[in-house]
Amino acid sequence: MFKTAAEFIEYISHRTKTTHPDSDLITLMEELGHPERKLKCFHVAGTNGKGSTTDYLRSILQHHGYKVGSFTSPHLVVHNDRIRINNVNIPDDRLLELGNRFSWAIDKYDLSMFRIDTLISIYYFLEEKVDYAVYEVGMGGRLDSTNIIYPMVSVITNIGFDHMAYLGNTLDKIAFEKAGIIKEGIPVFTGEPKKICLDVFDRVARERNTTVTIIRAPKGYIENGKVWFHYYGYDISLPTLALYQVKNAALALRVADYCRTQEIIDLNREDIKAGLENTFWNGRFEVIRENPLTILDGAHNEHGITAIIDSVVQLPHPLCIIASILSDKQYDKMIKTLKHLCDELVITSFSNYRATSAETLAGNNEVTVIDDYREALRYAEDKYADGTILITGSLYFVSEIRALYKGE
Numbered sequence: 001m002f003k004t005a006a007e008f009i010e011y012i013s014h015r016t017k018t019t020h021p022d023s024d025l026i027t028l029m030e031e032l033g034h035p036e037r038k039l040k041c042f043h044v045a046g047t048n049g050k051g052s053t054t055d056y057l058r059s060i061l062q063h064h065g066y067k068v069g070s071f072t073s074p075h076l077v078v079h080n081d082r083i084r085i086n087n088v089n090i091p092d093d094r095l096l097e098l099g100n101r102f103s104w105a106i107d108k109y110d111l112s113m114f115r116i117d118t119l120i121s122i123y124y125f126l127e128e129k130v131d132y133a134v135y136e137v138g139m140g141g142r143l144d145s146t147n148i149i150y151p152m153v154s155v156i157t158n159i160g161f162d163h164m165a166y167l168g169n170t171l172d173k174i175a176f177e178k179a180g181i182i183k184e185g186i187p188v189f190t191g192e193p194k195k196i197c198l199d200v201f202d203r204v205a206r207e208r209n210t211t212v213t214i215i216r217a218p219k220g221y222i223e224n225g226k227v228w229f230h231y232y233g234y235d236i237s238l239p240t241l242a243l244y245q246v247k248n249a250a251l252a253l254r255v256a257d258y259c260r261t262q263e264i265i266d267l268n269r270e271d272i273k274a275g276l277e278n279t280f281w282n283g284r285f286e287v288i289r290e291n292p293l294t295i296l297d298g299a300h301n302e303h304g305i306t307a308i309i310d311s312v313v314q315l316p317h318p319l320c321i322i323a324s325i326l327s328d329k330q331y332d333k334m335i336k337t338l339k340h341l342c343d344e345l346v347i348t349s350f351s352n353y354r355a356t357s358a359e360t361l362a363g364n365n366e367v368t369v370i371d372d373y374r375e376a377l378r379y380a381e382d383k384y385a386d387g388t389i390l391i392t393g394s395l396y397f398v399s400e401i402r403a404l405y406k407g408e
Contacts, residue, residue, distance in 0.1 A: 001100050005092035008099040009079045012106075012113040025118065025148050028109050036122050036148050039069075039130075042255070043149060045137040045178045046157025048304045049191070049248040052281040053157055054136040055087075056252035060275030061132050062086055064267055069125035069133035071146065073114065076283050076399045077406075083121045090124055098123055114138050118145040132265070140167050142180020152264060153255055154181050156190040157248065159197040160303025175200040187258070188212045191251045215254050220246035222314060232257060234269070236276050241314075242285030242297070244307040249276050283398045285311055288405045292381060293388045296402055298395040305334045308392070309341065318343040318387035320380045324350050324373060324397040325361055334393075335365050342390070344368055344383075348376040350397050373401065 002008040029036055042057055044050045051072050058070045068086055075081045080089035098120045106116055125133045135146045141156075159175045167177045175197035182188050182204050190201060190212060201212045220229035220243050227238040229246045234253060238245055253272055260267040280286070285308070286296045293316065299305045312319075319342040325331040339345045347362045349371050358371040370376040380389045391401050 001103070002096060005080075005096040005099075008096055012099075012116050013079070015106075015111065015113045015116070017112060024143070025109075025111075025115055025145055028105055028111075028119070029148055035126055037150050038126055039122065039133050039149060041069075041133040041135055041149050041151050042153050042155065043135050043137070043146065043151040043181050044155040044157065045141040045144075045181045046155075046192075047160035047174070047178075047301065048307060049157040049244070049251075050136050050155075052245060052248040052284055053155060053252050054134045055279055055281045056249055056276055057134045057155075057255060058087065059279035060252065060256045060267070060272050061134075061265070063275040063278070064271040066131040067129065069121065069128070069130040070136075071118070071121045071133065072136045073117070073138050074395055074399070076395075077403060082117055083124055085125070085128055085130060090120075094124060095120065112145075115145045118148070122149075137178075137181060140174075140177040140180065142177050144181075147181055150183060151181075151186060153259065154183060154186050154188045155251065155255055156181070156188065156192060156201065157251060158190075158192045158303070159194065160301060171196050172200050176204070179204040182208050182210065184208045185210055189215060189251060189255050189258070191215045191217060191247050213254065213258070215247075215251050217247040217250040222311075234273055236273060238276065239278075239280050240285055241287070241295070241311055242308070243310045245281075245284065252276065283395065283402060286402075288402065292385050294381075294405075295388070295390050296398050297390065297392045298398040299334075299392045302333050302337070305337050305392075309337075312341045312390065315388045315390065318384055319390065320344045320346060320384045320387065321390045321392060322346045322348060322373070322376050322380055323391075323393040324348050324358070325393045326356075326396070331361050332363055332365070335361065335363070335367065338392070339365060339367060343387075346370055346376050346380060348373040350394075350400050373397070374404075377401075377404075 044054045058068045061068045070084050073082050083090040137144045137146050156178050167174045179201050205212045218229050218231045220227045227240055229236055231250050256272045259265040283298045288294050288296055299308045321338050321342040345367045347358045347367050347369050349358045350373050358369045362369045
C-alpha cells in the first residue's frame with residue numbers, strides 16, 4: 001500500500017515500459033466488466049494541437065454547465081493535471097485511493113504509467129459522475145492506451161513526423177496509426193489537409209462504416225493581444241498570441257456544432273463561442289513575463305515549430321529563442337528553422353531521460369550553446385532586456401521552465 005500520492009507518483013513514474021502481453025488494458029477491462037464503455041466521451045488524436053483541441057472541447061461543454069472530465073499528457077505542473085474535472089486536477093487523496101485500489105492490476109498486468117493513468121481516469125470520471133469526458137491520445141492512436149474508450153466523436157487534428165520509431169517513417173504510416181482511433185459508425189473530424197493522409201483516413205473510415213469531415217480553418221489575425229477569426233458563422237476572439245490556435249479552435253467548434261445540430265448534446269451557439277473565448281492552454285504561446293517579454297511554447301517537434309512561425313515573426317525584436325529538444329526528435333531540422341526566426345538562438349539542456357547535451361543538439365549549427373538552462377535564461381534576460389525571449393522545444397522542458405517562473 002502506498003502511504004502518499006507522492007510515493008505513488010514516484011513509483012509509477014519509473015514504469016515507462018511493460019513486457020506483459022496483456023498490458024494493453026484490453027484483458028483488464030474485460031475482467032473489470034468494461035467500465036470504459038459507460039463513459040460518454042470524445043477522443044482526440046494528432047501530431048500537434050490535440051491538447052489544445054481537447055481543452056477547447058472541455059471548455060465548451062463546461063460553459064453549458066456540464067461536468068467534464070479531461071485526460072491529457074504530459075503534465076505541465078504536477079502529475080495530477082493529467083486527470084481533471086472541470087479543469088481542476090484530481091486531488092491527491094483520490095489519486096492515492098485509486099492507486100492503492102488497483103495496485104493488484106498494476107502488478108498482474110505489468111501496467112505502464114500511462115496505462116495506470118488511463119485506468120485511474122476512467123474510474124475517477126465514473127465515480128464523480130461526469131457528464132462527458134474528453135480523452136487526448138498519448139502517442140499514435142491504434143495501440144494507445146486510450147483507444148479502449150468508445151467515443152461519440154473521434155477527432156484527428158493533423159499528421160506530422162513525430163515518434164517515427166514507433167509510428168513509422170512515412171506520413172501514410174503515421175496516418176494509419178492515428179486512424180486507429182476510428183470506431184465502427186462513429187463520425188470523424190480532422191483538420192489535416194494532406195491528401196496522402198486523408199486517403200488513409202477515408203479508407204479506414206469506409207471499412208468502419210463512417211465518414212470523415214475535413215475542416216478547412218480560416219486565416220486568423222492578431223489584434224489587441226488576441227487572435228481573431230470568423231468561421232462557420234461564428235466570430236471568435238481567442239485570448240492568445242498563437243495564430244496556430246485558430247486551427248485547433250475551429251476544429252473544436254465544428255465538432256461541438258455538429259453535436260449541437262445533430263442533437264447529440266444539448267448545446268447552443270453561445271456556449272460554443274464562450275467556451276472558445278474563455279480558455280487558454282498553458283504552455284502554448286503563454287506570456288509568463290512582461291519585462292522582458294517572455295513567452296513559452298511547447299513546439300516539441302518539426303511540425304510544431306512550423307506551426308509557430310506565423311506568430312513568431314510578429315514578435316518584437318530583438319528576439320532571442322531558447323530551445324531544448326528531446327534527442328528522439330528531428331532536432332537538427334528544428335534548430336535550422338528556429339535559427340532563421342530570431343536574432344540569436346540559444347540551445348540548452350535539462351534533466352530528462354530522453355534529453356541530451358546542448359552541444360550535441362547544436363551540432364554544426366552556428367548557435368549559442370549554454371548547457372545549464374538557468375544560465376541560459378540569465379544570459380537572455382541580460383542581453384535582451386529590451387527585446388523578446390521565446391522559450392520553446394520539449395513540453396517537459398517548457399514545463400520545467402514554467403515551474404521555475406511561476407514558483408511551482
